[in-house]
Structures are given as structure tokens and as C-alpha cells.
Amino acid sequence: MTHHTKKGVSNYSRAAWVMISPFLLFFIITLLIPTLISLYFSFASIGEQIQFVGLENYISVFRDPLFAKAYLNTFIFMAGSIPVTVFLALILAVLLNQPHIHGRGFFRTVYYLPAVTSVVAVASVFLTFYNPQGLFNRIVTMMGAKPINWLTDPFWSQISIIIVMVWLNVGFYTVMFLAGLQNISSEVYESAEIDGASKIRQFFSITIPLLKPVVLLAMILSTINGLGAFEAPNILFQNSYGPENAAVTVGVNLYKTSFELVNFGKASAIAWTMVIVAVGLSLGQFILGGRKHAK
């Protein structure tokens, strides 16, 4: 019997390796090796020859005011968009989670559409809306205000990017929150009801605390995405840094350093600051989330 099992397992193990090998091949060539090369490049100068230069790229990156501006902008975009996104998505998710909602699936699918739509396409529609004579200024003037320089004023440029980010993310958050809400057993609410807790009380003392890990996860995912934000600023500001560098994100900074300044070493150093922040945030989420479960 032992012999049989052992033989069986080793046979299956060979089958497992055969079946997973195509993935492994692609994984090694397109993810693992590039990750290692990228790490090496961040310590190298890349021209005709590749030469190890130690921390030179990192020093040059940290001395570059544009790099600091890129992180500052990314922080502003996150700080501006995440609270609004979470707030709106919570409202929509809680409403969709009410019993006997007609067309719940339909609403959810439509809200999710931005998450599967080309960001380039979305940004080009907003580019039209932000045109001095576009839809948004038409609405603004209709309400009796002065037209806004959406894409030429540094302050409004950042608002413009935040609006697009909120529009792109609310649906994704809503679907995540809704899944989180559906995991909360209705018994919890029923017993709260019996104890005489009002709906609002229930929302703040049951829904919010139980949804916290999901909210945290959504925030970390969008921060990581936000670091690499490139498509929306690239289209809205037509491959520029925006007025007074207002639209530089870490992604834009990285792209321009690679393919316009053709400084692959420095660009790789920028990339690795992104990796470190992303991994740090993910691990932080993992640890915080893990603690929640341990309770």
C-alpha cells in the first residue's frame, strides 16, 4: 500500500510538472528574469556596455526634484481620490445590499464597466469633457460660474486627474464592498435589531468594522495602481508633465526617463522604489489583515 501510494504520488508529481511547465517557462522569461535584470540595472550604467555603478542611480534619483514631485503628486492623487471613492462605493454597496433590490446584477455589472474599459479610451473622452469648450465647462457656466482651465491650471489639472481616478475606481470598490457585505451574516443584523439598534447604529457598529479589512485591501490595491498611473495622465496631458509638473506620477517619470531620456539605469532605480513601496504596502496589508483573522 505504501509502495503504491509512493509510486502514485511520484507519477502524479511528474504529470504536475509537465502541466505547469508552460507557465513556468513564461513566468521565468517574462517575470522572474526581468525582475532580476531590472534589479541589476538599477545599480548599473547602461550604454554600449553595461557597467556596475553601485548606488549612483539611486543617488541621482533622490536628488532629482522631479522624482520627489512625482511621489508628492501620487500622494495627492491618492489622498484626493481614495476617501471620495470609498465614500461613494460604500453608499452604492450598502444600497445594493438591501433586500429585494430589482436588477442588482444589472447595476453591479454597469458599475463595474469602468474597471474593464480601456483607460486610454476613458481618458480621451474626459479629454473632450475637459476641453475649454467641452461638456464640463458647459455645465459650469450653466450654473453661473466662470469656465475652468481644467488642463492648463496646475490646481485644476490635479482635480481633473482625481475625477478620472474616482470615476474609474468607484465601481471596482463597490463590487468588492458588496462581496464583503454579503459575507456578513444576516443573523448579526437580526440580533442587533432585537437589541433595538437603529439602522444607522447598525451601520457604524457592525457594517463598518466588519468591512474594514476589505476597505483596507481596496485602498492598498489602488495605491499600488496609483504609483504606476500612466495612461490617464499621458493621454490627458498629451505626453507632457502637465502645467508646472502637476501631472507627473511615478509611472510618467519612469516612462519618460526610460524612453525619452533613455537612461535605463536611473529608470530601473525609479522602478525599484516603486517595487519597494508596493511590496511594503502589500506586506503591511497582509500583516494587518492577518492580525484581524487571529482575533
Place this chain on the structure above:
Amino acid sequence: MQSKRRITRTALYLVLGIGLLVFILPYVYMLLAATQKNEVILGPNPFFGFGADFLKNLAEVQKDYNYLRVLGNSILITVVGTLVSMLVTTLAGYVLAKYRFAGGTLIFYAVMLARMVPQFALIIPTFYILSGMGLTNTYTGVILPSVASTTAVFMMRQYALDFPSELMESARIDGASEAQIFWRIAVPVLEPAILTTGLLTFMGYWNAYLFPLIILNDPEKYTVPLIIQNMTQNTYKPLKYGALMAVLATSVVPIVILYMLLQKKFQSNNVGQAIK
């Protein structure tokens, strides 16, 4: 009590409806503006209906960018990419969920770790490797970097965890090989999961911007997002809004509608039925 309830429900649907409008507006705008002249799109009067210039706008894109060919490029890359990626990632997810073998856990952790590395961090080495293989400016070069989608592997593994091992055991007793078990039992049972994941991979290829942007430089090989970029960043010609909207109306709207229809179809999972 009854009327208070009705007011609450009306308010509830009102808020959900406003949300719906906000999300649908850009898509409706693409459709309407695609049929209008540039002067109307940015003119002083709002438009609420269809104009007569759709074909003219489309002809403009065809003339400037050979739009039919661009659509063909996008379709080719998306379909081939999705098929290859789904074959590779379905196998990997299934193996990681259902087989215990030396190195399996290590592979799973490597996949999880790789998920944290932003795609952006890899553009330079990927570009380097592809040009070393002579694959820059080729369709293969655009398809390759996204085949080993860690998200797809992760999703397929999650779905495959529910796949009953009893089915595999009884098939083994009947003398089926591991490959037969995969193709004849796992694939049909996991079909909804494969289609759901495949749909996301499909959208990923269709919407891809960064890799095509750095890998393709021959306009004959451009994909749809690249001509959108070209139209909005062309410093020589003023932006033709009608033509841009015609591209969006014919490349974004149909795919989004397809997504809605298929997504609805795939929601159920066959795992429950298979075990009966």
C-alpha cells in the same frame, strides 16, 4: 408606514439610478458624438441625439490610420493572446490547486510575490529581452509578456480548489491519464471559471497600452489604444473629435456590451452539479 417605506425605496432607486447615469454617460457620449461634426461636438449648443456624420468620421479614421487593419491587429493579438494565456494559466492554476508535488508551494509563493511587482517595473528588461530575441515590433512581442498572468493563475487556482478530488480519484481508478482527467473532466467542470477569467484576460489584451506602446513602432501593426494615443497627441494636426469618438464607439462600446452579456452568462458555476 407603507408610504414611508415607498419613499425610502424610491430614494434608494434614485441614488442607484444617478450612479448608473454617471457610469453610462461617457459611453453614451461616445456613441452620440461619433455621429456629429467637430464643430457640433465643441459648439455652443449641446446635442442630445444622433447626427449624420458617423460614416464620414469613420472614413476619416480609415484614411488617416487604416482603421480596419488596426482593428484586425487588435483582434488578432487579443484572440491569440487570450487563448495561449488561458491554456497556460488554467493548467497552472489547476495543478497548484489539485496536486501536491515538490516545489509546488514554492511556485505558488513565487506567483504571489510576483503579483506585488508593478508591471511598470519590468518594461525596461522586457524591452531588452524582446529586442534580444528579435521580437520588437512584432505581434508575438506584444502577446508574450502578458501570457503568464499571475492574476489569472491566482483566479484559476481559487476556482479549481472547489473542484472535487473524488472525480479525479474515480477517473484514475478507471485508468484515465492525468492529461485525460484535465481535458475530459476538469476543463468541462471548470468551464464557467475559465470563461470568467478568460473574459478578464481578453479585456486586458484588448485594452493594453504600455507594452504595445514600447514594442510596436510600425503604424501598420498598431493596435486600437495606440491610434487613440496618436490622435490625441498628434502635434501636426488638430484633434478630430468626431473621428476619435468614432473609434471609441466602434472599439469600446461593442466590447463593453459583449462583456455585459457574457458576464451575465458565466456567473453560475458547474462545480455543484458535477458532484451529484
